[in-house]
Amino acid sequence: MKGNWDDIKGKLKQQYAQLTDEDLTYAEGKGDELVGKLQDKLGKGKAEITKMLNDM
Template sequence: MTKLKFNGSWNEIKGKLKQKYAQLTDDDLLFAEGKDEEVLGRLQQKLGETKENLRETIAKL
């Protein structure tokens, strides 16, 4: 999977990610269309997870 696919709106997913990972801030989750790799990179640095694991987590939300 090369692009993030959202099963809901980004705001809903953002809220769920912040519930799951309390250390995330709104700045960590800034998203602009076409910038999914940038978001994944920030999350990867902050959470210490692989991009693939993060994609799977987001897809399940």
């Protein structure tokens, strides 16, 4: 996911205006933290967030 993270981040910000750069900070090995932040912000489940990220 890291390789094209900038593209994914841009798409997420377009789709979900409430997301900030801080919400979308991705650090190697911290994928679970990112998913947790997105769950809190978007009110979606872990599986839904993971699928959304994988589909982008």
